[in-house]
Amino acid sequence: MHIEWLEVPGGTCRFGDDARPVKVGTLLWTRTPITYAQLHGERRAGPELHPVTGMTHAEATETARALGGRLPTSAEWEWMAGGAARRRWPWGEQGWTPELANLRGRGLDTTCPVDSHPAGATPEGLLDVAGNVWEWTARSTMGGGVTLRGGSYASPPLYARTTFRNAAPAELASPGIGIRLVRQS
Numbered sequence: 001m002h003i004e005w006l007e008v009p010g011g012t013c014r015f016g017d018d019a020r021p022v023k024v025g026t027l028l029w030t031r032t033p034i035t036y037a038q039l040h041g042e043r044r045a046g047p048e049l050h051p052v053t054g055m056t057h058a059e060a061t062e063t064a065r066a067l068g069g070r071l072p073t074s075a076e077w078e079w080m081a082g083g084a085a086r087r088r089w090p091w092g093e094q095g096w097t098p099e100l101a102n103l104r105g106r107g108l109d110t111t112c113p114v115d116s117h118p119a120g121a122t123p124e125g126l127l128d129v130a131g132n133v134w135e136w137t138a139r140s141t142m143g144g145g146v147t148l149r150g151g152s153y154a155s156p157p158l159y160a161r162t163t164f165r166n167a168a169p170a171e172l173a174s175p176g177i178g179i180r181l182v183r184q185s
Helices: 057-066 074-082
Strands: 005-008 011-015 020-024 027-030 134-140 145-149 166-169 182-184
Touching: 011 074, 020 074, 027 074, 057 134, 074 134, 074 145
Parallel strands: none
Antiparallel strands: 005 027, 011 020, 027 182, 134 145, 145 166
Protein backbone atom coordinates (compact mmCIF):
# COMPACT_ATOMS: atom_id res chain seq x y z
CA MET A 1 0.00 0.00 0.00
CA HIS A 2 1.41 3.38 -0.95
CA ILE A 3 1.61 6.39 1.35
CA GLU A 4 -0.78 9.23 0.52
CA TRP A 5 0.63 12.72 1.19
CA LEU A 6 -1.61 15.78 1.60
CA GLU A 7 -0.45 19.38 1.53
CA VAL A 8 -1.14 21.63 4.49
CA PRO A 9 -0.38 25.29 3.67
CA GLY A 10 1.97 27.07 6.06
CA GLY A 11 1.33 30.06 8.26
CA THR A 12 1.83 31.31 11.78
CA CYS A 13 0.85 28.84 14.46
CA ARG A 14 -0.28 30.37 17.74
CA PHE A 15 1.48 27.60 19.61
CA GLY A 16 0.65 26.22 23.02
CA ASP A 17 -1.31 27.63 25.92
CA ASP A 18 0.37 31.03 25.58
CA ALA A 19 -0.38 31.20 21.80
CA ARG A 20 3.27 31.99 21.01
CA PRO A 21 3.64 32.77 17.27
CA VAL A 22 5.71 30.12 15.43
CA LYS A 23 6.15 30.17 11.64
CA VAL A 24 5.32 26.85 9.95
CA GLY A 25 6.08 26.20 6.30
CA THR A 26 3.87 24.47 3.78
CA LEU A 27 4.34 20.74 4.32
CA LEU A 28 3.17 17.40 3.01
CA TRP A 29 1.65 15.14 5.67
CA THR A 30 0.72 11.48 5.60
CA ARG A 31 -3.04 11.32 5.34
CA THR A 32 -3.14 8.84 8.23
CA PRO A 33 -0.78 7.51 10.84
CA ILE A 34 1.55 4.97 9.19
CA THR A 35 -0.13 1.56 8.92
CA TYR A 36 1.17 -1.99 8.83
CA ALA A 37 0.20 -2.17 5.15
CA GLN A 38 2.49 0.80 4.42
CA LEU A 39 5.37 -1.04 6.09
CA HIS A 40 4.85 -4.13 3.91
CA GLY A 41 7.99 -6.19 4.03
CA GLU A 42 8.98 -5.05 7.50
CA ARG A 43 9.09 -7.59 10.30
CA ARG A 44 6.10 -6.21 12.15
CA ALA A 45 2.81 -7.97 12.50
CA GLY A 46 -0.60 -6.38 12.83
CA PRO A 47 -3.88 -5.76 11.10
CA GLU A 48 -3.01 -4.16 7.77
CA LEU A 49 -4.95 -0.86 8.11
CA HIS A 50 -4.25 -0.32 11.81
CA PRO A 51 -1.56 2.17 12.81
CA VAL A 52 1.90 0.76 13.44
CA THR A 53 2.65 0.86 17.17
CA GLY A 54 5.25 -0.44 19.57
CA MET A 55 8.16 1.69 18.30
CA THR A 56 10.56 3.61 20.48
CA HIS A 57 11.21 7.21 19.45
CA ALA A 58 14.51 6.19 17.82
CA GLU A 59 12.74 3.46 15.82
CA ALA A 60 10.00 5.90 14.84
CA THR A 61 12.59 8.45 13.65
CA GLU A 62 14.40 5.82 11.59
CA THR A 63 11.15 4.47 10.12
CA ALA A 64 10.13 8.00 9.13
CA ARG A 65 13.45 8.49 7.30
CA ALA A 66 13.15 5.12 5.56
CA LEU A 67 9.67 6.08 4.30
CA GLY A 68 10.84 9.43 2.89
CA GLY A 69 9.72 11.75 5.66
CA ARG A 70 10.42 12.81 9.22
CA LEU A 71 8.57 13.25 12.49
CA PRO A 72 6.91 16.68 12.80
CA THR A 73 7.84 19.26 15.38
CA SER A 74 5.19 19.85 18.03
CA ALA A 75 4.37 23.28 16.54
CA GLU A 76 4.03 21.79 13.04
CA TRP A 77 1.68 19.13 14.43
CA GLU A 78 -0.43 21.74 16.25
CA TRP A 79 -0.67 23.85 13.08
CA MET A 80 -1.74 20.82 11.02
CA ALA A 81 -4.34 19.83 13.64
CA GLY A 82 -5.78 23.27 14.45
CA GLY A 83 -5.01 25.45 11.44
CA ALA A 84 -5.10 29.24 11.32
CA ALA A 85 -8.46 29.24 13.11
CA ARG A 86 -6.86 27.32 15.98
CA ARG A 87 -9.67 24.78 15.95
CA ARG A 88 -10.31 23.12 19.29
CA TRP A 89 -10.55 19.70 17.57
CA PRO A 90 -9.09 18.62 14.22
CA TRP A 91 -12.63 18.55 12.74
CA GLY A 92 -13.70 21.93 14.21
CA GLU A 93 -15.43 23.20 17.34
CA GLN A 94 -18.03 20.42 17.81
CA GLY A 95 -17.24 18.31 20.85
CA TRP A 96 -16.16 14.70 20.54
CA THR A 97 -18.62 11.94 19.67
CA PRO A 98 -17.72 8.30 18.89
CA GLU A 99 -18.15 8.87 15.13
CA LEU A 100 -15.33 11.43 15.13
CA ALA A 101 -12.41 9.60 16.78
CA ASN A 102 -11.35 6.41 18.54
CA LEU A 103 -11.02 7.66 22.13
CA ARG A 104 -11.85 6.23 25.56
CA GLY A 105 -15.60 5.82 25.83
CA ARG A 106 -16.05 4.49 22.31
CA GLY A 107 -15.86 0.93 23.63
CA LEU A 108 -13.02 -0.41 21.47
CA ASP A 109 -10.09 -0.36 23.93
CA THR A 110 -7.68 -0.96 21.03
CA THR A 111 -6.68 0.58 17.71
CA CYS A 112 -8.96 0.47 14.69
CA PRO A 113 -8.39 0.93 10.94
CA VAL A 114 -7.14 4.45 10.20
CA ASP A 115 -10.01 5.17 7.83
CA SER A 116 -12.75 4.38 10.38
CA HIS A 117 -13.59 7.99 11.31
CA PRO A 118 -13.94 10.10 8.14
CA ALA A 119 -16.22 12.57 9.96
CA GLY A 120 -13.26 13.49 12.19
CA ALA A 121 -10.98 14.55 9.33
CA THR A 122 -9.27 17.93 9.20
CA PRO A 123 -10.44 20.36 6.48
CA GLU A 124 -7.43 19.19 4.42
CA GLY A 125 -8.57 15.56 4.72
CA LEU A 126 -6.12 14.17 7.29
CA LEU A 127 -7.58 11.26 9.27
CA ASP A 128 -7.03 10.07 12.85
CA VAL A 129 -5.38 13.31 13.96
CA ALA A 130 -7.38 12.84 17.16
CA GLY A 131 -7.47 9.44 18.79
CA ASN A 132 -6.52 5.91 17.76
CA VAL A 133 -2.81 6.44 18.64
CA TRP A 134 -0.68 9.16 20.16
CA GLU A 135 1.81 10.45 17.57
CA TRP A 136 5.53 10.83 18.28
CA THR A 137 6.93 14.28 17.43
CA ALA A 138 10.51 15.47 17.03
CA ARG A 139 10.31 17.63 20.18
CA SER A 140 12.33 16.49 23.19
CA THR A 141 11.28 17.37 26.72
CA MET A 142 13.22 17.69 29.93
CA GLY A 143 14.30 14.38 31.40
CA GLY A 144 14.73 12.50 28.13
CA GLY A 145 11.10 12.49 27.11
CA VAL A 146 9.48 13.29 23.78
CA THR A 147 6.26 15.19 23.09
CA LEU A 148 3.25 13.17 21.97
CA ARG A 149 0.18 14.63 20.27
CA GLY A 150 -3.39 13.58 19.43
CA GLY A 151 -4.50 11.15 22.12
CA SER A 152 -5.07 7.41 21.75
CA TYR A 153 -7.87 4.87 22.05
CA ALA A 154 -7.23 4.87 25.82
CA SER A 155 -7.33 8.68 26.20
CA PRO A 156 -10.21 10.80 27.45
CA PRO A 157 -11.44 13.23 24.78
CA LEU A 158 -9.71 16.23 26.42
CA TYR A 159 -6.33 14.73 25.42
CA ALA A 160 -7.29 14.82 21.73
CA ARG A 161 -7.70 18.60 21.56
CA THR A 162 -5.35 20.28 19.12
CA THR A 163 -3.38 22.15 21.79
CA PHE A 164 -2.99 19.27 24.28
CA ARG A 165 0.59 18.06 24.72
CA ASN A 166 1.73 14.88 26.43
CA ALA A 167 5.16 13.30 26.78
CA ALA A 168 6.63 9.83 27.09
CA PRO A 169 10.12 8.44 27.66
CA ALA A 170 11.94 8.12 24.31
CA GLU A 171 12.59 4.42 24.94
CA LEU A 172 8.89 3.59 25.45
CA ALA A 173 7.45 1.19 22.85
CA SER A 174 3.71 1.41 23.50
CA PRO A 175 0.66 -0.12 21.80
CA GLY A 176 -0.90 3.35 22.03
CA ILE A 177 1.82 5.34 20.20
CA GLY A 178 2.29 5.53 16.43
CA ILE A 179 3.68 7.94 13.84
CA ARG A 180 2.52 10.38 11.17
CA LEU A 181 5.13 11.69 8.77
CA VAL A 182 5.80 15.08 7.27
CA ARG A 183 8.10 16.27 4.48
CA GLN A 184 8.78 19.40 2.46
CA SER A 185 6.28 20.07 -0.33
